[in-house]
Amino acid sequence: MNPLNTSKAGLPLAGLPPAFQAQMQAQLVTEFPDFKTALTEPTPVSIRLNPRKNVYDTTGLASVPWCPLGFYLPQRPNFTLDPLFQAGAYYVQEASSMLLHEALQQTANLSRPLRVLDLCAAPGGKSTLLASVLHPDSLLVCNEVIRSRVSVLRENLDKWGCSNVVVSSHDSEDMPNLTGFFDVVVVDAPCSGEGLFRKDPDAMEEWSEANVQLCSARQKRILAAAAPLLDKDGILIYSTCTYNDTENAENVGYLTENGFRNIPLILPSEWNVVERQAGDPETGEAVGYQCYPHRLRGEGFFISVFKKTSFTAPVKLDARTFRSIRALRPRDTASAAKWLQNPADFSFWEKPNGDVMALPKALEKTFLFLDSAIHNKGFGLEMGQFKGQDFIPSHALALSTAVNQSLPGIELSKENALRYFKKENLVFDEPLKGWLLAQYKGLNLGWVKGVGNRVNNYLPKDWRIRMDIKEYV
Numbered sequence: 001m002n003p004l005n006t007s008k009a010g011l012p013l014a015g016l017p018p019a020f021q022a023q024m025q026a027q028l029v030t031e032f033p034d035f036k037t038a039l040t041e042p043t044p045v046s047i048r049l050n051p052r053k054n055v056y057d058t059t060g061l062a063s064v065p066w067c068p069l070g071f072y073l074p075q076r077p078n079f080t081l082d083p084l085f086q087a088g089a090y091y092v093q094e095a096s097s098m099l100l101h102e103a104l105q106q107t108a109n110l111s112r113p114l115r116v117l118d119l120c121a122a123p124g125g126k127s128t129l130l131a132s133v134l135h136p137d138s139l140l141v142c143n144e145v146i147r148s149r150v151s152v153l154r155e156n157l158d159k160w161g162c163s164n165v166v167v168s169s170h171d172s173e174d175m176p177n178l179t180g181f182f183d184v185v186v187v188d189a190p191c192s193g194e195g196l197f198r199k200d201p202d203a204m205e206e207w208s209e210a211n212v213q214l215c216s217a218r219q220k221r222i223l224a225a226a227a228p229l230l231d232k233d234g235i236l237i238y239s240t241c242t243y244n245d246t247e248n249a250e251n252v253g254y255l256t257e258n259g260f261r262n263i264p265l266i267l268p269s270e271w272n273v274v275e276r277q278a279g280d281p282e283t284g285e286a287v288g289y290q291c292y293p294h295r296l297r298g299e300g301f302f303i304s305v306f307k308k309t310s311f312t313a314p315v316k317l318d319a320r321t322f323r324s325i326r327a328l329r330p331r332d333t334a335s336a337a338k339w340l341q342n343p344a345d346f347s348f349w350e351k352p353n354g355d356v357m358a359l360p361k362a363l364e365k366t367f368l369f370l371d372s373a374i375h376n377k378g379f380g381l382e383m384g385q386f387k388g389q390d391f392i393p394s395h396a397l398a399l400s401t402a403v404n405q406s407l408p409g410i411e412l413s414k415e416n417a418l419r420y421f422k423k424e425n426l427v428f429d430e431p432l433k434g435w436l437l438a439q440y441k442g443l444n445l446g447w448v449k450g451v452g453n454r455v456n457n458y459l460p461k462d463w464r465i466r467m468d469i470k471e472y473v
């Protein structure tokens, strides 16, 4: 057994489709037996830290070589029962896909604000990585076509705590009026999932050669739709968690034939990522980078980076007023501002339902424009609602890195933190009054309101953990 792999059981090989085996035998030749053995081994467990909620103790943990924020865990804990996970201190992410970090470092200018689109974003692995490495005044649009997946994307971004994000829900072929708008587009495409067979054996059940063809055609449609959204010289990053050439090399070739130049990456040989020739050599050399589970500590993943060489007339930023929200009244603005650490960096708005929103001023014009251009499912920081004399702060505000650090808080034991996530009301020895940030290891978990020795729990009910915690407290 590979001593680098350290989690629960791997894949029984009996179900591995023969056509997939033949494909991998042809691709890997002498390495194929090692690849097959790796599939039977446990999946490594890795997390990526949130640099703006930096409390996780990484002492003794091995780091992911291609991502300074990534670490391997010796075994898979129950993440649901870790208050730091609930507070957004880290994201549980398969290590190979953190290669996006290196691809961005080498190809995008991260020292200036960028407009970035994560076109296939749910559940938010790449989005939270992007949010961590982009300049803080960047705009990050996270798009997910499947409605039911948008809420988990929003939840993960709320946990991550950033205010410069727009969540939208468009089919990639229906991203209107945004031609030439973005500096970077990430297409982490829906794929046949060959690289995840060990982690998710259901992907193996659904695999067929016909499905690979369907995926490839869909990926081309998504790439064709992504292309006009980029500005000239903009960066397009294409990734899949699969191995076959139909979904990888062929689509790399498609891009190089359609106004994109491939950008090679320089990856240290000790990372054991394989550089694969991709695309048609007659129309221009192109390479992609493939992670294999027998060569490194991660799952199957493919990534290739491009620069747009063709010109698309950029859309004119015609920001009128927001379609549905209006500026907050000055008196309410003064009250809302007290909840933020740097209120001067934000403008304050109100939705028809009374929700108060804070928008980063650096991005206000862009937000105004996006509000009329796309179906957004939320942008900026949703702060809460005024109810009579009181302001009911939102859960997203508690988790935001923009929240006022000097608001009163109450540090919880692990037991009480878990009871908080069960949405129980907590009892304390001393009387408590008003809104308090429930905290664990100094990180905000959410709001409670003191009423005597008891605090009422304002965790949104959808965030409540459902498993029994009795044996853990």
Ligand SMILES: C[S@@+](CC[C@H](N)C(=O)[O-])C[C@H]1O[C@@H](n2cnc3c(N)ncnc32)[C@H](O)[C@@H]1O
Pocket (backbone or CB within 6 Å): 119, 120, 121, 122, 123, 124, 125, 126, 127, 143, 144, 145, 146, 149, 170, 171, 172, 173, 188, 189, 190, 191, 222
């Ligand atoms: C590989 S997953 C993305 C994973 C995500 N980037 C992450 O790192 O957590 C691909 C996503 O693309 C979405 N998708 C499928 N068809 C799409 C389309 N036509 N346009 C945009 N997204 C699509 C799927 O619903 C799925 O959530």
